[in-house]
Amino acid sequence: MKKTTLIYVAVALMISTNLFAQRTTDIEGGKDYPTISRFEGAVIEFYKETKWGSYKLPVSDQGTIDWGNPRVLEGKVTRIQYTVSNDNNSEFVLHNYKAAFKKSGYEILIALANEELGVSDRPHQWTEMYYVAGGYYNGIGNAKFGLNFQWPSWNNNQCFIAAKGHENDKDIYAIIYAIVDANYTLITQDVIEVEAVETGSVTAQSLDKGLTSDGHIALDGVFFNTGESTIKPESADALKNIAEYLDTHTEKNILIVGHTDNVGDFNANLKLSKDRAEAVINELVTKYSIKAEQLKAYGNGSTAPVASNSTDEGKAKNRRVEIVEQ
Secondary structure, three states: OOOOOOEEEOOOOOOHHHHOOOOOOOOOOOOOOOOOOOOOOOOEEEEEEEEEEEEEEOOOOOOOEOOOOEEEEEEEEEEEEEEEEOOOOOHHHHHHHHHHHHHHOOOOEEEEEHHHOOOOOOHHHHHHHHHOOOOOOOOEEEHHHOOOOOOOOOOOOEEEEEEEEEEEOEEEEEEEEEEEEOEEEEEEEEEEEOOOOOOOOOHHHHHHHHHHHOOEOOOOOOOEEEEOEOOOHHHHHHHHHHHHHHOOOOOEEEEEEEOOOOOHHHHHHHHHHHHHHHHHHHHHHHHOOOOOOEEEEEOOOOOOOOOOOOOOHHHHHHHHHEEEEE
């Protein structure tokens, strides 16, 4: 097991909590995330652990804000809201978290302050887009993990940072949003623990076993962005192993079947599921020289769930691509 690294955030300006916080002590049950310290003098105003959830992070691979195509992080989510003296302005908060994450070996995915967030003097627009689901700004809905404090509408003294690390066989995403109010600085900290991807977890042996015993098997290790049919680069090892199996079983005729959860338009999901199946076939034919006549694409949309769509965990299981022997 990998040893955890404490992310130590530098000491805040030393002003008595009685002057600025809604509380002088942490709320009952509140605690720091095990590997991320707090500013000295900060008080926990809200704490909630969600054992499993789907969290949307609107940050592109190029390190820019992308509201239309957010990363979907699935795993345990811990949200903590702190108040600290409002002498800790947004640039100071950003500087300290950025330095702490870098020192601990985390990758900085994005770090922005004030007008760099893109909404300048309208932080309520940012917060509604980030936390509220739908609504006027078509928000991405991260408020479902709980909130206590709301944000000021016009004070543009704000910052946002997202970082990624790896601890104990999990990818850890840490997201900080801070905004300065009249009496305190509010720091909202989200930590998402994502089980590390086992690239190429589909093997020729597991395919043979699954098809022999059940007639079908889900292609773990083949990944797509939400709502897209373009295969992500980290799928390469899994596709190589699928091609190895097909190359040694040319007598088998195979269906590649896409499945979705029940979110969104039914017909759109049918199309997306077939598009993803066709994308897998295209990769196998063009990059691994598998004969096209051996494969056929089919899309089931949301018609064949393997778990309830009433939970995020169930939806994640239902979003899959399978190999089915004809």
